[in-house]
Amino acid sequence: MDIVWGEAISKATLFIRRYNKQHVVDMVLSKCFDMLDHDLIIKCMRKRISDGSILNLIEMFLKSGVMIGSNWQTSELGSPQGGVISPLLANIYLDEFDQEMMKRAHRIVRYADDILIFCTSKSGAENALKVASHILEEKLKLKLKVNERKTHIAHSDTGIKFLGVKVFTNYTGIQEKKLKALKVKVKQLTKRNGGGNLAFVLKRLNPVLRGFVNYFKIANISSKLKGLASWVRRRLRAVQLTLWKTADKLHRRLKQLKYKPPFKRIKMKSWRNSMSPLASYAMPNSWFKDIGLYQIDEVKTGVLASYY
Numbered sequence: 001m002d003i004v005w006g007e008a009i010s011k012a013t014l015f016i017r018r019y020n021k022q023h024v025v026d027m028v029l030s031k032c033f034d035m036l037d038h039d040l041i042i043k044c045m046r047k048r049i050s051d052g053s054i055l056n057l058i059e060m061f062l063k064s065g066v067m068i069g070s071n072w073q074t075s076e077l078g079s080p081q082g083g084v085i086s087p088l089l090a091n092i093y094l095d096e097f098d099q100e101m102m103k104r105a106h107r108i109v110r111y112a113d114d115i116l117i118f119c120t121s122k123s124g125a126e127n128a129l130k131v132a133s134h135i136l137e138e139k140l141k142l143k144l145k146v147n148e149r150k151t152h153i154a155h156s157d158t159g160i161k162f163l164g165v166k167v168f169t170n171y172t173g174i175q176e177k178k179l180k181a182l183k184v185k186v187k188q189l190t191k192r193n194g195g196g197n198l199a200f201v202l203k204r205l206n207p208v209l210r211g212f213v214n215y216f217k218i219a220n221i222s223s224k225l226k227g228l229a230s231w232v233r234r235r236l237r238a239v240q241l242t243l244w245k246t247a248d249k250l251h252r253r254l255k256q257l258k259y260k261p262p263f264k265r266i267k268m269k270s271w272r273n274s275m276s277p278l279a280s281y282a283m284p285n286s287w288f289k290d291i292g293l294y295q296i297d298e299v300k301t302g303v304l305a306s307y308y
Contacts, residue, residue: 005163008111009218010304012118012167015107016156021118022169023125024160027132028150032113033086035143036093038062044092061085087112093142100135111163125153165219172219172302179224182212183231190235192242192269198291201239205232206294213296220302229297236293237283238274253282 015021029035041062045055090112101108106128107118117132119125133146159166159173166173189205209232213225244250247265254263259281266273273279289295 005111005215006218006304008109008114009163009165009167009172012109012116012160012162013172013304015109015118016160016167016169019107019118021107021120022156023119023122024154024156025115025117025119025125025129025132026152026154026160026162027115027117027129028147029113029115029136030145030147032090032144035145036089037143040142041089041093044095048092058085058089062089096140097132097135097142100139101132104131106131109162114163116160116162122153122155129153164216174216174219174221174224178216179228182208182228186232186235190232190239192238194239197243198236198240201236202292206292209294209296213294213299217299217301217303222297222301225299225301226297229295232296233283233285233288233293234274236288237279238271240283241268241270241274241279244268250278250282254278257281 016024038059042055042059045058049055091110094110094113098108098110101117109116109118115132117125117128119128129151136142136144136146154160156167156169159168161175164175164178166175185208186205189208190201194201241250244253245268247263247268250266250268251261251263255261263278266276266278
């Protein structure tokens with residue numbers, strides 16, 4: 001089913017909240033990209049594309065091979081994990097599965113090999129899992145297997161993990177591992193010994209923040225973003241304090257802002273002091289906006305794609 005990730009999440013939300021299909025089969029395929037049959041992919045592509053040069057290009061991509069250590073190995077099966085068009089090829093490969101499920105009136109959302117089936121009861125979900133497994137493994141001869149260890153039935157009250165978010169009955173959250181991954185990136189870009197000025201730091205940091213928010217703004221994460229924004233500003237205050245090196249430069253900045261001495265002398269390289277009142281007075285929230293920090297806490301969240 002050729003939909004983008006935002007529409008996939010919105011459609012999952014639609015089934016849970018509008019149609020009350022809150023029992024969900026979370027289906028995981030075993031090594032999906034590794035098991036895509038080249039002949040079947042090309043056969044599926046010929047149904048949609050008549051341009052031979054494009055078909056030849058896709059076939060070359062599939063058979064381009066992989067590096068195993070220092071040795072090149074041919075590819076007779078599968079599409080490269082992480083390849084730029086691998087998710088598209090998986091979508092085309094599994095489209096026949098989507099059509100078979102819809103013929104049986106099953107509500108399904110799939111993004112590449114991430115598959116959710118929405119049902120109104122647990123028994124209905126158990127039946128849908130059996131049907132889907134039969135179609136994938138036997139009827140369509142796709143050479144794909146369901147990962148029984150990871151495949152499970154869940155209820156939206158406890159949350160359905162999908163494409164980095166967690167869809168609940170009444171709201172959509174973000175998976176904690178995604179927040180942790182972002183923080184790791186931000187820490188790398190805001191090291192106090194990074195060697196660049198704040199403008200240099202922001203030039204690298206803003207695209208990371210913007211990309212993260214544009215992806216996850218579909219979720220209800222305004223409170224998460226407020227906390228994250230506060231933490232990012234503290235990281236940047238720590239960078240600027242280190243760049244000023246001496247408390248005298250901090251005091252000079254405070255005088256420029258019309259604060260009156262005497263001022264306490266603080267350790268400029270102390271992480272603890274990055275949240276001191278003096279640091280906040282010298283670098284208020286509005287100052288970061290003025291110097292161009294992307295304002296993640298001003299982004300409207302809970303914005304579903306047009307499908308919903």
